[in-house]
Amino acid sequence: MQLTVAxxxxxxxxxxxxxxxxxxxxxxKLxxxxxxxxxxxxxxxxxxDAVCVFVNDIVDKxxxxxxxxxxxxxxxxxxAGFNNVDLAAANAHNIKVCRVPAYSPEAVAEHCVALMLTLNRKxxxxxxxxxxxxxxxxxxxxxxxxxxxxxxxxxxKIGLALVNILNGFDANVLVCDPYAVPGNYTICDLDTLLSQSDVISLHCPLTEQTHHMINEHAFAKMKQGVMLINTSRGALVDSKACIGALKTKKLGYLGLDVYEQESELFFKDRSDEIMQDDVFSRLVSFPNVLVTGHQGFFTKEALSEIAQITVNNALEFANNQPLSNEVK
Structure with missing residues (x-):
């Protein structure tokens, strides 16, 4: 029997x-x-029989x-992320959900460093x-x-790939992660990381607990002129709070590869349209803000891995095999 995939x-x-x-x-059949x-x-x-979706597709109840x-x-x-899928609803309707848990973490880590260096050295x-x-x-x-x-x-995996690169700069790397194990970095709590870091990079999933974790209260704990990089999920950062921090120069550099309302903007040519998102327009008006359109993953190696793992997930489902990358 052939598995048909949209x-x-x-x-x-x-x-x-x-x-x-x-x-x-x-x-x-795709x-x-x-x-x-x-x-x-x-x-x-x-x-x-199945649908195949990306980060900004809406798969709610x-x-x-x-x-x-x-x-x-x-x-x-x-x-890798599955915050756009209502897992409870999928489970209730007996619909299986599979993801690509890791695809070239080095691609995202390298893009993160590219944002750091571009912002810094202009x-x-x-x-x-x-x-x-x-x-x-x-x-x-x-x-x-x-x-x-x-x-x-x-x-x-992405955070660890970034650690490896930053160790080459002989940077003092702080890590905040409840599941972190000892490595070539210092494990600390969030307040310590926010207050001591010259550069902060986000690599955590988007959950109810992490939504807008970088808000005005977080900015208040940071160093004056701090650099913030987000290549993870847009809604980790409160965009309006970013604007406030940029205006007071608390935030000295902002690098974004993701944006909390990106589903209305990214992955399309909108050069002939009038920008309707006033928050995004204000963000990109600052001279110390650099935005890329969710291209951190965008390497030949990553695209190949995404396709291969997605097809493997489909084959496991089609053959009634245990699902290696099932999300429950």
Whole structure:
């Protein structure tokens, strides 16, 4: 029996990776939809055994009820996070949920460091100046990462990959994670990390407990001029609180690869549209803010791993095997 899969939020850049994994594969039939999954588009899943979704697809109770009505039995996440899925509703309708628990953690860690160095040494601004024959160094002053205290909140595979890179800078790395084990870093509580770090990088999942964990109270505990990097989930950070911290210069540098309302913005060309998100517009108006459109994962190696693990998850479900990456 063939497993039919509706892949939502399909992007051209991932076609080659999935085609390579599905080459000569007759067990799975994949149909791509550019639309993201939500209550309106869920009808497209009618007649499919499974849906494959990405980070900004909406898989809440309403959508899951529709999926169940249409006979969908499995939700395949091609990402690590699953905060966009109502697991209780999926369980109630006996719909299995599988994810990609890790895909090239080095890709995200390296992008994180790229944000740090770009913000710090202002290479993006220097690039634009040189193209206009402006070789003035004023306004481009940075600082050494060498010996700086860098705090990592959440030390899973991506956090550990970042630790390895930062150790090369001989940085003083602090880690706040309830599951952290001893390593080449100092384990501490959140207040200590917030108060002592020159740079803070977020690498924890989005839960009820971590939602807006970086808020005005957290900023009050930080050093003046601190750098904040978020390549994890947008809603870990209270965007309005960021604006306040940027205005007082408490926040000296902000690097974001994620944004709490990114589902309305990212992964599409919106250059011909009028920006409707006033908070985002205000954030990017600051000269010390750098935003990338959720591209931390975006390497050849990561895309290949995502496709391979997603296809393996689908095959396990199709063959009634134990699900290695099931989320319960």
């Amino acid at each position: 892949l939502f939020s399909s992007q051209k850049y991932e076609h080659a990776s999935f085609d390579a994994c599905l080459n000569n594969q007759t067990r799975i 149909t791509r939809f550019e639309q993201s999954l939500d209550a309106k588009s869920a009808i497209l899943s009618q007649g499919f 309403t959508v899951i009820e529709q999926l169940a009505q249409f006979g969908v039995k499995c939700i395949l996440l091609r990402c 290479t993006h601004k220097a690039y634009n100046r040189i193209r206009e024959d402006n070789f003035d160094l004023n306004g481009l002053l940075g600082f050494n990462l060498f010996k700086k205290t860098i705090g990592i909140i959440g030390c899973g």
